[in-house]
Amino acid sequence: MSNTATQPLAPNDLKDRVKVSYDAIAETYSKFTKAHDNTRLHYGTKLLGHWVSKHGMQPTALELGCGAGGPATELLIEHGFHVTGNDISAIQLELAKANLVKHDKYFTAIQGDMMELDFPIASFDVVFGLFSIIHLPRQEQRVLVKRVFNWLRPCGVFLANFSKDAVEVEIIEKWLGEEQGWMFWSGWGEDGSVNMVEEAGLEVLMKEVRDEGVQEHFVWVLGKKNDGSGSEAAL
Template sequence: MPGGDVACHGPAGQYAHVEADDAAGRARQRELVRRGYDAISLAYRSDDGQAASSSAEDVSRYRGWVAELAGLLPAGARVLDLGCGAGIPPTRELVAHGLQVIGVDFSAVQLRRARRLVPAASLVQADMTALHMRSASLDAVVSFYALIHVPLADQRALFPRIRAWLRPGGLFLAIVGARRWTGTERYLGADMFWDHQDTGTYLRWLEATGLAPVWHRYVPEGGSGHSLILARAC
């Protein structure tokens, strides 16, 4: 899954509001994303890590984010990558820093590529909203452009679980929405679903679950953008 980092969403495009309050509706939205990434895996990101319609800056910024995180972690730290997709660039960069990486994604096509491209990572095909991990077993959790595809109710329910998986002082680094939006669009030839809150809401949600925000940065994406948030487990 991770995705949508080169798309601009909102009233300027063709979209439909499809927010679902019921569990079955949210499951259908997640399934739309899974099928979408099965279909567009290579179009979304090539084996060299380059994203569709992007420049070398796209790859270099992942390297910068991962390097900054790695500098805050102990050697050999255990890191969970939620929505790792094909494993490039972030999962591969995490491994390159000597970290023990567990990558999770629910797209079979993406995971098949990740196993080939990042063989040193432990990779699991699973829906992050149903993932089980041992409490206090991780030094960090990362999620780049993946949470923005998860229905908001499921996102909010995931944050306390992430906190439980982290050791005290563990770090959570994620790309989330910068403004409120939900909808579906055609993306690289497939139907895709997005759902995200504004930055302030995410900061409040994290703090309420024991993940204290350390900093947040706006990441511009064409005419729109996302927020990169670092939080620490209290």
């Protein structure tokens, strides 16, 4: 994220614009995001460290904004997970299916806005969103994290990164130098993001601030649905 340009209000068609942009810049973004591979693996490993295996059951994971199927996606598959990968960009999902072709039995792709996902209560052992939930308007982030609580099984874990600084609307017209690279971000900031996860009913196990480069500062939050947290969160 960057403070290069801001606008006071998010446009009504921001989801359509984000989709069009990620479709258009898919190859450029795939190259750009390789700089974050070590970060994805680092926090994917932390996530696995807090996940409690249930013998006799294949673990399931939901990745929100899976992009082209990065190293964290493959890490979970290699640890026995079936991963459902969601992304707003059809092109990104095609890249993910190609990159994960050797794991195709353990990867299911769902294209669309993550806010339109609908799963039964207690569907997943793990839900994670890496560099993705930050593209939602921050009011939607609150709703989504409450849904994540409902989608998680007892003792399930949630991992995501959020903007370190509070920003309601951040827009870059030509992100990554691409003519069709219009992009949007939003966030509650470090404390607000942690509070959001706690208010959804999750126990925060980890909060870490990490810098990913010039003007890229994120807070990484790992939360857990406790064994007794069986009730549905109010949306």
